[in-house]
Amino acid sequence: MNFTNLFKIALKAINANKMRSFLTMLGIIIGVASVIAMLAIGQGSKVSIQQNIAEMGSNMIMIRPGADQGPGGARQSADNMETLTLADYESIVNQNKYLAAVSPNVSSGGQLIFGNNNYQTSVTGVSEGYLTIRQLKVESGVMFDESDIKTSAKVCVIGKTIVDNLFPDGSDPIGQIVRFNKIPMKVVGVLKSKGYNSMGMDQDDIVLMPYTTVMKRILAQTYLSGIYASAVTEDMTDLAIDDITSILRANHRLREGEEDDFSIRSQEELSSMMNSTTSMMTTLLACIAGISLIVGGIGIMNIMYVSVTERTREIGLRMSVGARGIDILSQFLIEAILISITGGIIGVLVGMSAAFAVKSVLHWPISIEAWTVALSFIVCTITGVFFGWYPAKKAANLDPIEAIRYE
Numbered sequence: 001m002n003f004t005n006l007f008k009i010a011l012k013a014i015n016a017n018k019m020r021s022f023l024t025m026l027g028i029i030i031g032v033a034s035v036i037a038m039l040a041i042g043q044g045s046k047v048s049i050q051q052n053i054a055e056m057g058s059n060m061i062m063i064r065p066g067a068d069q070g071p072g073g074a075r076q077s078a079d080n081m082e083t084l085t086l087a088d089y090e091s092i093v094n095q096n097k098y099l100a101a102v103s104p105n106v107s108s109g110g111q112l113i114f115g116n117n118n119y120q121t122s123v124t125g126v127s128e129g130y131l132t133i134r135q136l137k138v139e140s141g142v143m144f145d146e147s148d149i150k151t152s153a154k155v156c157v158i159g160k161t162i163v164d165n166l167f168p169d170g171s172d173p174i175g176q177i178v179r180f181n182k183i184p185m186k187v188v189g190v191l192k193s194k195g196y197n198s199m200g201m202d203q204d205d206i207v208l209m210p211y212t213t214v215m216k217r218i219l220a221q222t223y224l225s226g227i228y229a230s231a232v233t234e235d236m237t238d239l240a241i242d243d244i245t246s247i248l249r250a251n252h253r254l255r256e257g258e259e260d261d262f263s264i265r266s267q268e269e270l271s272s273m274m275n276s277t278t279s280m281m282t283t284l285l286a287c288i289a290g291i292s293l294i295v296g297g298i299g300i301m302n303i304m305y306v307s308v309t310e311r312t313r314e315i316g317l318r319m320s321v322g323a324r325g326i327d328i329l330s331q332f333l334i335e336a337i338l339i340s341i342t343g344g345i346i347g348v349l350v351g352m353s354a355a356f357a358v359k360s361v362l363h364w365p366i367s368i369e370a371w372t373v374a375l376s377f378i379v380c381t382i383t384g385v386f387f388g389w390y391p392a393k394k395a396a397n398l399d400p401i402e403a404i405r406y407e
Contacts, residue, residue, distance in 0.1 A: 010334040025343030027296025032347025034289030040355035042282025044365035063227040066261040082223035083261040098240035101129035105226040110181040119165040123207040125214030133230040141174040141189030152212040157189035159204035297387035304391035316404035329396035336388020344380030
């Protein structure tokens, strides 16, 4: 019996029991849809993280004070440590070989006030190089310059979120005086909007001031919260880190074998860590969703057993008129594969629809890749063959005489 005839017989058998066939497919549909949706969300998160890190500056290097162990072995907050100073920043600027830009970093939280409007935020003290490092652009006005830094000028550059909250009437903020914790600051520039990143952080909720202004007029401190830098190229990031490490160890007079009292992190390291975490979670979710495929496969096996039992006389008649065991095996195997693949196709459509619904309703990033769809079809085919083989083999091994006598 040729394949075409076997295919037609299998279609007729499925068509004769539409509801039962659909319920059998349901496990496969749910399993495939879950896997497609979970992988789409997981891949979307990875792509979004990579894009956000690229927007922040793929060459960015973050230097923080080391978290020395305090009394009882507890680690202190990096913000409360004083191991990074302006002398360290100046040494890095003057001695580095692989950096395109360097900026100190100090920050303080408080309330911004303009007229009757106020907004709770934080200010960041930086140098001009911060714009290059974080890939920020001034949309209107200007960035404060070196003369403002030297004189600890009371000026600031603000993001769109700050503008929307302090100037809701649409007035031009350039030249206006805003107060931060009662200290008047002149707005000299507005940054181009960057929106939210994948972690839900508002990148436009930002106030930049000269680092000397924040250190002297707001915090009254002489140490830095951190130092940001940007390697000349992404390939030079590791060389830049080694260079910075050498400079800081020399500055801090650390002997060989002594632990660093600072920490250095690159965007590449952060990206690798976040992608690793996202991949692990995606794999876990996909495995949980994949359990539905196993349940669906067991459903196929169960229904095929029932089908073999119901059609025992039919099988006997076919074998008595010349059908071979391989023909009977192929017939039931084709039925199982058809049920599995049809369920897979519906599952892919449902999964893609669910993924797009998540994107529309929850605004989560998604990415549906061709390999996930191809993998789903491969798994469906294997499921049909694996769980359909034993019932089909049982049908092929029936004795024709006993099958005909079966009631």
